[in-house]
Amino acid sequence: EAGVAQSPRYKIIEKRQSVAFWCNPISGHATLYWYQQILGQGPKLLIQFQNNGVVDDSQLPKDRFSAERLKGVDSTLKIQPAKLEDSAVYLCASGGVGETQYFGPGTRLLVL
């Protein structure tokens, strides 16, 4: 079974630039999550989708972060404009309703 796919794996940008990350969840998984993991910390949920609807975005900095899952499968997370403190690993995870979350390899973002 293919796992969660993410791209790009690495990204370096300058502050105030924009960046977008892509996630393809495990086939059939209705729920998709985006997490931010700052170095030395555990992942922190940014947004949760069930199918193409947002379930929880309470910790998403909506002034600069946005995410969508238009067809209920793939998802993109965008940061515009980026700040230095956005440097982190952005993890995508997917799962069935009420089931374990499975993580992708992450996108490592460095904002200079």
Next chain:
Amino acid sequence: GENVGLHLPTLSVQEGDNSIINCAYSNSASDYFIWYKQESGKGPQFIIDIRSNMDKRQGQRVTVLLNKTVKHLSLQIAATQPGDSAVYFCAEKIQGGSEKLVFGKGTKLTVNP
């Protein structure tokens, strides 16, 4: 509040020894707990989970113990191997919530040959 993951930040063991990684949680409404392993440069990998109606669950070389009285969770790894070296995170899900997982800060396990 959310306070998952009181722990020793690092743990060093000898190959072949048993490892115990601890985690404390503060939300009594949490009903589902997961242990993840994260190797350098990779995403968290599911190890084992336990629901709040259980005290113990065993997998291959791993056992999770849940003590709801003191809100404590532990991961035991038997016959630790160099490939077990990684950061281990506990995560909790609050009952009736949005499936949101709250992660602790993690414990870095180093296995010495």
